[in-house]
Amino acid sequence: xxxxxxxxxxxxxxxxxIKYWGKASIPLNTPxxxxxxxxxxxxxxxxxxxxxxxxxxxxxxxxxxxxxxxLEGNKRFYSCLNGVKAxxxxxxxxxxxxxxVSSYNTxxxxxxxxxxxxxxxxxxxxxxxxxxxxxxxxxxxxTIARQGSxxxxxxxxxGFVAWRKGNDPYNNGEDSMAVQxxxxxxxxxxxxxxxxxxxxxxxxxxxxxxxxxVATSKLLAxxxxxxxxxxxxxxxxxxLRKDFESFGKITMMDSxxxxxxxxxxxxxxxxxxxxxxxxxxxxxxxxxxxGEIRAAYTFDAGPNAVLYTLEKYQIEILALxxxxxxxxxxxxxxSNSKLAEExxxxxxSDELVDLVAVNHASVGDVKVVYCTExxxxxxxxxxxxxxxxxxxxDNLYNA
Amino acid sequence: xxxxxxxxxxxxxxxxxxxxxxxxxxxxxxxxVKYWGKASIPLNTPxxxxxxxxxxxxxxxxxxxxxxxxxxxxxxxxxxxxxxxxxxxxxxxxxxxxxxxxxxxxxxxxxxVSSYNTxxxxxxxxxxxxxxxxxxxxxxxxxxxxxxxxxxxxTIARQGSxxxxxxxxxGFVAWRKGSDPYTEGKDSMAVQxxxxxxxxxxxxxxxxxxxxxxxxxxxxxxxxxVATSKLLAxxxxxxxxxxxxxIEKAFLAKDFEAFGRITMMDSxxxxxxxxxxxxxxxxxxxxxxxxxxxxxxxxxxxGEIRAAYTFDAGPNAVLYTLEKYQVEILAFxxxxxxxxxxxxxxxxxxxxxxASECELKPELLEFVQVAxxGDVKKIYCTExxxxxxxxxxxxxxIDLETGLNKYSP
Numbered sequence: 012x013x014x015x016x017x018x019x020x021x022x023x024x025x026x027x028x029i030k031y032w033g034k035a036s037i038p039l040n041t042p043x044x045x046x047x048x049x050x051x052x053x054x055x056x057x058x059x060x061x062x063x064x065x066x067x068x069x070x071x072x073x074x075x076x077x078x079x080x081x082l083e084g085n086k087r088f089y090s091c092l093n094g095v096k097a098x099x100x101x102x103x104x105x106x107x108x109x110x111x112v113s114s115y116n117t118x119x120x121x122x123x124x125x126x127x128x129x130x131x132x133x134x135x136x137x138x139x140x141x142x143x144x145x146x147x148x149x150x151x152x153x154t155i156a157r158q159g160s161x162x163x164x165x166x167x168x169x170g171f172v173a174w175r176k177g178n179d180p181y182n183n184g185e186d187s188m189a190v191q192x193x194x195x196x197x198x199x200x201x202x203x204x205x206x207x208x209x210x211x212x213x214x215x216x217x218x219x220x221x222x223x224x225v226a227t228s229k230l231l232a233x234x235x236x237x238x239x240x241x242x243x244x245x246x247x248x249x250x251l252r253k254d255f256e257s258f259g260k261i262t263m264m265d266s267x268x269x270x271x272x273x274x275x276x277x278x279x280x281x282x283x284x285x286x287x288x289x290x291x292x293x294x295x296x297x298x299x300x301x302g303e304i305r306a307a308y309t310f311d312a313g314p315n316a317v318l319y320t321l322e323k324y325q326i327e328i329l330a331l332x333x334x335x336x337x338x339x340x341x342x343x344x345x346s347n348s349k350l351a352e353e354x355x356x357x358x359x360s361d362e363l364v365d366l367v368a369v370n371h372a373s374v375g376d377v378k379v380v381y382c383t384e385x386x387x388x389x390x391x392x393x394x395x396x397x398x399x400x401x402x403x404x405d406n407l408y409n410a
Numbered sequence: 411x412x413x414x415x416x417x418x419x420x421x422x423x424x425x426x427x428x429x430x431x432x433x434x435x436x437x438x439x440x441x442x443v444k445y446w447g448k449a450s451i452p453l454n455t456p457x458x459x460x461x462x463x464x465x466x467x468x469x470x471x472x473x474x475x476x477x478x479x480x481x482x483x484x485x486x487x488x489x490x491x492x493x494x495x496x497x498x499x500x501x502x503x504x505x506x507x508x509x510x511x512x513x514x515x516x517x518x519x520x521x522x523v524s525s526y527n528t529x530x531x532x533x534x535x536x537x538x539x540x541x542x543x544x545x546x547x548x549x550x551x552x553x554x555x556x557x558x559x560x561x562x563x564x565t566i567a568r569q570g571s572x573x574x575x576x577x578x579x580x581g582f583v584a585w586r587k588g589s590d591p592y593t594e595g596k597d598s599m600a601v602q603x604x605x606x607x608x609x610x611x612x613x614x615x616x617x618x619x620x621x622x623x624x625x626x627x628x629x630x631x632x633x634x635x636v637a638t639s640k641l642l643a644x645x646x647x648x649x650x651x652x653x654x655x656x657i658e659k660a661f662l663a664k665d666f667e668a669f670g671r672i673t674m675m676d677s678x679x680x681x682x683x684x685x686x687x688x689x690x691x692x693x694x695x696x697x698x699x700x701x702x703x704x705x706x707x708x709x710x711x712x713g714e715i716r717a718a719y720t721f722d723a724g725p726n727a728v729l730y731t732l733e734k735y736q737v738e739i740l741a742f743x744x745x746x747x748x749x750x751x752x753x754x755x756x757x758x759x760x761x762x763x764x765a766s767e768c769e770l771k772p773e774l775l776e777f778v779q780v781a782x783x784g785d786v787k788k789i790y791c792t793e794x795x796x797x798x799x800x801x802x803x804x805x806x807x808i809d810l811e812t813g814l815n816k817y818s819p
Contacts, residue, residue: 230682233644260688267690271641271682277671278706279678285696295689 017063018140022133041180052386058129062137068109094155113398131159132166136389150188169387259307436544449591466795472540476548482520488815508566513553524807542570543577547798561599580796670718
């Protein structure tokens, strides 16, 4: 067996504050508008990937969450592989070598939390480390991750990250890339509570959904042409100023507008359900009660709510969520047991309790709550974390 | 009633002053291209045109008696049997004063008006369109008002409640926003595109959907939308004009494919602008959405649009269809939304019977995910109908002895 080269990495997911919805070019995987997100900390949610290559490997192989997956016709995978390999510092070193890649994520599948951003960011970064690749220009690697999955480009950086659509997204992907607006250390007080919401039906896939939206929604075209650019400007300014009022308002408005364009699609796409709606109404009541924006909801292509807030309000909001959403298993309901304890001990004001009394939720409406914060981009892990056996080249990971 | 002595002291017996009265019924209408957003609040003009189908008055109507007498001390209004204050009621007085000014009969005296509607209040079906159309039409008949230009009466009804203007005509009725809705209301009026006799095969199934919460009022909601939704502004200026043109063409050509498609798209776009409002407004709920999904599946199965949904400011679904598909669609909906209420569940018992005997295709049955009992509370089956109608004076809702309301629900 020839030498097996490998690199193991972990990569984060990100939650968009200004949404990507709609491709300009399908082959290039470029968007019709800019977007921006907060990269989440990898301690709860991450993708871990080992990329390995060797002259002894007979064919390219991929394992996802321990299960072998066919690579035939997998454009996304090969865009990442070939794109990064071409940037290897040592030209020719890896020529002809096949790759074995194993990846898992800590996103519970039942939760319906998007893992492709983390997955393709991990893949791209793993290849970068494996081939010791170097960018020809800053952001180039993100243009490769973008071809795996659009929003994966934003997961290549920590903190507050924008995805610039580029000068000519319909014809050129070279400058359709991620840019770090601010590192995670800029606004360390930012917190994110992810409310995993019960949903009976299967969601429309993002790729298919956004394609139908582009084809049928006139409101989406207007959004992309005339609304997003100014919002991006405003939200970036707000984040740099640490102005949560503005940041939160734009985030909520953009989530709603994204879902509005889904509704304006033909046939219409519904990602949020009545429980999602209840969360929105709860947050508006809470913010109104406080006289300022302390929590900002945002929803992706599914019913789960992400509530952005600041560290100082986190316990109160968590207490409010616990109060409004009954659960059957208290110990498993909140991901962070210390915060859960503090939230349970927190006394909500009587007025606030009265205000929200009308929202009647059923057990299981919210299945679980993750408490997290902003974090860094992809990280190299130690070789001992390898998911590929460095002697045999086989997958080591079992779900 | 206060008996006033007549000025003519020469008559041997004092006669009680006449109570002039008129009783009318008026229809509701369901918009296919929606009105949402005022250009001018005082003028009650819209930011875009809209168009609707006037529904038959058999099931859903407003009945109003307008009466006038010098013996009345004050203006009075009863709605569904209950007295309602007219203090500061601009809408009522816009209608009264507007029509009275056009009246050939110069009647002096205060007015007593009684009105009821056959819309179950719990159903949340908008009755203000029918209500104000009935009011205006009743005053028109009472004062024998004549329009100075065609459509003028609808500009008065519009000031009672915007969409009431469309209820002044039968069939397919547009509300033209006017040449300058921000400053001028004179030409913001209803126009009949086609009478109800033009496309008599049109049917409407109204699915009354269960809803726990109270809806945001239209007036408040549309005001917030205008103030905060950029998508709404774009809709009004760039999208609606073309849609109006297309849907009018479609209706005149009896092209249900195009008519239905535009109707569904416009309903969704209206709700999209509500979602784009800050704070967002949600009128449809999960039951509404499942109805939407079922209609798309139904249409896809047949490869053509046979049913078109539309939702107003509430979760109730109106399904437009053609007479030939009505029974199957009703049967399909009954399968999806079972009820143990019995005979009262469907407004038309003959159709209900036909639907129960209808054997649904297996492919359709596959789409059925039986909902919870009560998700749909009632189904009305109706069609297009005429504008307001004068009713027999014997149906008067005002007691001609006392001048007071005699209607109780």
